[in-house]
Amino acid sequence: MVNILVVDDDPEIIDLLRLDLELMGFNVDSANDGLNALKKAEAKPYDLIVLDVMMPKLDGFEVCKRLRANRVSASVPVILLTAKGTIEDKIRGFNAGADDYLVKPFEFQELMVRMRALFRRTGTLNKEVNTPKKDEVLAAGDLKLIPASLEVVHCGKLIKLTPTEFEILYCLMQHAGEAVSLAVILQEVWGYEADEDVRMLRVHIGGLRQKIEADHKHPHYLQTVTNVGYRLNPTVSH
Numbered sequence: 001m002v003n004i005l006v007v008d009d010d011p012e013i014i015d016l017l018r019l020d021l022e023l024m025g026f027n028v029d030s031a032n033d034g035l036n037a038l039k040k041a042e043a044k045p046y047d048l049i050v051l052d053v054m055m056p057k058l059d060g061f062e063v064c065k066r067l068r069a070n071r072v073s074a075s076v077p078v079i080l081l082t083a084k085g086t087i088e089d090k091i092r093g094f095n096a097g098a099d100d101y102l103v104k105p106f107e108f109q110e111l112m113v114r115m116r117a118l119f120r121r122t123g124t125l126n127k128e129v130n131t132p133k134k135d136e137v138l139a140a141g142d143l144k145l146i147p148a149s150l151e152v153v154h155c156g157k158l159i160k161l162t163p164t165e166f167e168i169l170y171c172l173m174q175h176a177g178e179a180v181s182l183a184v185i186l187q188e189v190w191g192y193e194a195d196e197d198v199r200m201l202r203v204h205i206g207g208l209r210q211k212i213e214a215d216h217k218h219p220h221y222l223q224t225v226t227n228v229g230y231r232l233n234p235t236v237s238h
Contacts, residue, residue, distance in 0.1 A: 001025070001026070001027045002025075002026050002027065002047045002048070002119075002124060003026075003027045003029070003044070003045070003046045003047050003048075004021055004026050004027065004028050004029070004046065004047065004048045004049070004050065005028075005029050005030070005031065005037065005040055005041060005046045005048070005049045005050070006018060006021070006028060006029070006030045006031075006050045007030070007031045007032075007033075007034070007036075007037040007049065007050065007051045007052055007055070007060070007063070008030075008032065008050075008052040008055070008081065009032050009033060009052065009054075009055045009056060010052070011032070013052075013081075014030045014032070016108075017050065017108075017111075018030060020108045024112070029044070029046075032055075033055050033056050033057045033058070034055050034056075034057050034058025034059065034060070034062065034063040035057045035058055037049070037051065037063055038058075038063060038066055038067070038070075041067055041070070041072065041073040041076065042070060042072055042073070045072065045076075046073070046076050047076070047077070047119070047122070047124045048076070048077050048078075048079070048115060048118060048119070048124075049067065049073075049076055049077070049078045049079070050079050050081060050111070051063060051064060051078055051079065051080055051081065051098075052080075052081045052082070053080055053081065053082035053083075053084070053089075053093070054082065054083065060080055060081075060082070060093075060096075061092060061093060061096045062096075064078055064080065064093070064096040064097045064098050065096045065097060067097065068096075068097035068162065074160050074162075075122075075149075075150045075160060075161070075162065075163065077099045077100075077118040077119075077122060077162075077163045078097065078098045078099050078100075079098070079099065079100045079101070079102055079111070079114055079115070079118070080093045080098045080100070080101045080102070081102050081104055081106075082101070082102075082103060082104065083103070083104045084103070085103035087199060090199075090200060091199070091200070091203050094200055094203045094204060094207075095203060095207070097162055099118055099162060099163050099164045100114045100117070100118060100164075101200075102114060117190055118163060122150070122163045138170065138173045138174070140173050140176045140221075140232055140233075140234040141220075141221065141233065141234050141235050141236045141237060142154055142155045142236050142237055143173070143212065143221060145166075145169060145170060145173055147166070147170065150162075150163060150166045152166075152169065152211075152212060154212050155237075159211050159212060161208075161211070162207075164189065164204055165204055165207060165208050165211070167188075167189045168185065168189055168201070168204055168205065168208060169208060169212075169232075171184075171185055171188045171189055172185070172222070172230060172231070172232035173232055175232065176232045176233075176234040177231070177232070177233070177234050178231065179225040179228045179229060179230075179231045180228075180229050180230055180231065180232075181228055181229040182198055182201065182228075182229040182230075183229075184229070185201060185229060185230065186198070186201060189201075205222055205230060208222055209222050214237060220233060220235075220237040221233050221237065
């Protein structure tokens with residue numbers, strides 16, 4: 001069964017999400033503040049964390065950062081919930097390690113669309129044709145991508161990726177050496193129309209460059225193709 005942790009300081013929102021998610025067949029746990037959420041995420045593996053931003057003790061941004069820094073929860077998909085929908089807040093959320101972002105108030109069906117997109121990326125429901133095979137390893141230059149663990153090996157160093165970072169790199173490595181348009185990346189990674197997510201994609205690319213490039217300001221692997229999108233350079237770096 002898929003395990004979901006819902007974190008919000010509003011008990012009505014927790015009750016509504018719990019009811020709807022359990023009716024869909026998910027197992028739901030809840031936490032009403034950031035510290036409690038971190039304790040639960042440390043004690044039990046989750047397939048998804050739905051995380052409110054504005055909470056007492058620790059806000060959602062800080063909780064997300066700590067989740068990503070913890071070995072147990074580093075790769076768990078996180079959807080942030082917030083009443084603020086500015087592009088700056090979204091960028092802050094993605095920089096903290098969130099995989100997606102939903103602005104309150106929202107329809108439950110919209111949450112389900114975002115959840116399905118994340119589950120497709122991680123293979124949680126194991127129903128998508130394009131889900132990477134568990135024993136598959138992709139290689140390009142000094143990079144080796146391991147879908148089963150959402151990890152990339154760069155020059156012998158093991159680097160943990162978030163589900164979204166993994167899916168972006170997986171998409172580009174499947175087209176290694178080719179210029180891949182922004183539209184293609186958004187469709188393959190998000191799996192739904194993502195009108196605002198071009199800027200969000202750039203934030204994730206920036207995060208990937210920080211992890212795999214020797215000099216993220218002069219990237220060797222994740223190259224920008226002007227007026228098109230990005231290209232994964234398959235040659236060995238020096």
